[in-house]
Amino acid sequence: PRLFALVPAAGIGERAGAAGPKQYVDIGGLPMLAHTLAALAAVPRIAQTLVVLSPADDRFEAALPGCTAWVARVGGASRAESVLGGLAELRRRGATDDDWVLVHDAARCLLRPEWVDALIDACEHDDVGGLLAQPVADTLKAGDADSRVSATVDRRDKWAAQTPQMFRLGRVERALQAMGAAATDEASAVEALGLRPRLVRASMENFKVTWPEDFTLANRLLAARR
Numbered sequence: 001p002r003l004f005a006l007v008p009a010a011g012i013g014e015r016a017g018a019a020g021p022k023q024y025v026d027i028g029g030l031p032m033l034a035h036t037l038a039a040l041a042a043v044p045r046i047a048q049t050l051v052v053l054s055p056a057d058d059r060f061e062a063a064l065p066g067c068t069a070w071v072a073r074v075g076g077a078s079r080a081e082s083v084l085g086g087l088a089e090l091r092r093r094g095a096t097d098d099d100w101v102l103v104h105d106a107a108r109c110l111l112r113p114e115w116v117d118a119l120i121d122a123c124e125h126d127d128v129g130g131l132l133a134q135p136v137a138d139t140l141k142a143g144d145a146d147s148r149v150s151a152t153v154d155r156r157d158k159w160a161a162q163t164p165q166m167f168r169l170g171r172v173e174r175a176l177q178a179m180g181a182a183a184t185d186e187a188s189a190v191e192a193l194g195l196r197p198r199l200v201r202a203s204m205e206n207f208k209v210t211w212p213e214d215f216t217l218a219n220r221l222l223a224a225r226r
Ligand code: C5P
Pocket: 007, 008, 009, 010, 011, 012, 023, 052, 075, 076, 077, 078, 079, 080, 082, 083, 105, 106, 107, 108, 184, 208, 210
């Protein structure tokens, strides 16, 4: 089987408070999406990467000139729909049920190739597949609409799910079709089939740029890596 990467980049970045979609916000001189794609391109075992854009996206070619990834403007109203559109596009380009797909959020632009390698090493001989994740360090609270604590959640067995998430194309497609737009990641859809994806520890640096202050943090981390 071959390995493909699929990058959903069709969100509007509502929570980020940026002027345009957050995947094009400048981080260290390049759009966020360029950093994400560079990390995936540095993993030789990945045969090709497909970027899923919104049908209305008119910025990609100017923002990422010379990008060698495949591009499909098949994004949907939810992340799950964007991923399903991307999986169908991978099939059109020759991918089959048994091929592996690593779905990775465009917004996790601090990805390091070695974490992707660790995920592939852990999952390529696994029946189910798995995801990068980080054990939760904070004490977890459930809160109500008035921002009052309604419960403290036992953190001991909790992990924060990240991406990439690596599953066989046929299985993850069936799983997402069954769960619909409610799936906020691929693993939750695969779990709903009764399967137990493998958790592969990565790093807190693999966070999803989501809130306005995350851009500052991403800039500092990238500067420190140079
Ligand atoms: O909204 P969320 O933080 O879950 O988005 C995670 C990733 O999914 C982002 O990279 C975003 O661009 C992408 N996304 C998408 N299509 C949507 C919503 C989000 O491709 N409709």
